Amino acid sequence: MSDNTLSKSNLNPNVSVDCVIFGFDGEKLKILLIDREQVMVGDDGEKVYALPGNLIRNDENLDSAAHRVLNELTGLHDIFLEQFGSFGDPDRLTKKTDLAWLKSIRAQPDARVITVAYYSLVRADQLELHASGFAKDALWHDIDKLPSLGFDHDKIIDSALKELRFKSKYQPLGFELLPEKFTLGQLQKLYEAILNTELDKRNFRRKILKMSFLVPLQEKQIGVPHKPARYYTFDKDMYQNYKSNDFYFTL
């Protein structure tokens, strides 16, 4: 299904939304990309991937458009999405492979498109993906091994990564991304994946334990080949309170 349907005329030719969905699988930071149904490949012979994104409808607001488009292309729903920037270079849709693809799905493939970008960070391995619309597939990719991307999506991802890393410094992180009981080692892995750097274990623990929403449990790991680590959990109310009050945390 392309947008070449009855509702075509209801799409605004000049404004789109794009979603940068970061995923954590317990080990690495990933990003959700769609494989657009296109026989043509990039100049270097590689397949071209893209962020889930499409034109907005004339009767919906930007936030609704982002949720709808993400759902239509990847099957994801009820994801917290945050707007982080708009991208509107006049030449952002002018690559040959992109134009060929736009001609196959858009009523006005040459129209200038400004895109409003949203991002999110989710648990990658516990969400079901169902590609549909012009997405042939929706797959997680390692953030450090990105394939060829259409349009200016590399620039949009860079910008979202900056925002995510910056936010991780002043808002608590991990509630939706770790199991209910987790070790400080698991929490450190999450920060290391996002910041793409190794952190000093001792320093990390000293700073992170100042977070009063981090609650130590009596329970420890069982059956591990090293000294069993203590489990922690998040106090949900305190966590949300810190989150909404912009708590500052510098690693």
Next chain:
Amino acid sequence: MSDNTLSKSNLNPNVSVDCVIFGFDGEKLKILLIDREQVMVGDDGEKVYALPGNLIRNDENLDSAAHRVLNELTGLHDIFLEQFGSFGDPDRLTKKTDLAWLKSIRAQPDARVITVAYYSLVRADQLELHASGFAKDALWHDIDKLPSLGFDHDKIIDSALKELRFKSKYQPLGFELLPEKFTLGQLQKLYEAILNTELDKRNFRRKILKMSFLVPLQEKQIGVPHKPARYYTFDKDMYQNYKSNDFYFTL
């Protein structure tokens, strides 16, 4: 001059930029509004003001559009502008007075317009304003005594204020807004104007003096009817370094 000129066809009917220019005059926080040339007044008989904003040209990027539009309407140039959000509710241009005004200046007055918003904080009393284009006048207004505003500009201003207040907590502030030599009292006034709250003098000084880019001078005030206060200055290099490294400062 309206945009009803030769270059009209070059304007994108669906995308605009709006500029929220905050100004500090040593005492209060202000905002720059234009008086759009319109005989018609709001439903309550009041004149309607607006943020400096207009449609983007099809051949310019968003940042350039913001600088051009701000300059065309208010005469301001070389102002640091930062994008902070896009606004696109389908009903944002549907007030009667707004529609009447749009009909007088736009080729497609009924087109849905998504606006990309920028903000800045400048020294209000040292910049020359020259209204032109469809701006009959460009004037500073007290942030706590805003007149009737067109479109969704009250919502855009609220959002910009939040961004400004948030930023003031993690980036140093004041370099472009205070005289080269200033007292801690003047610096406190700036923070109080932005945060719209009175701050405890002792607490403020204790925290602000941790900023190593704040350099005490030998010189003190002369001819004041109270104990003369010491002058301070900013170390420009250190200030910029802190600014680019997102230094956290909680008042």
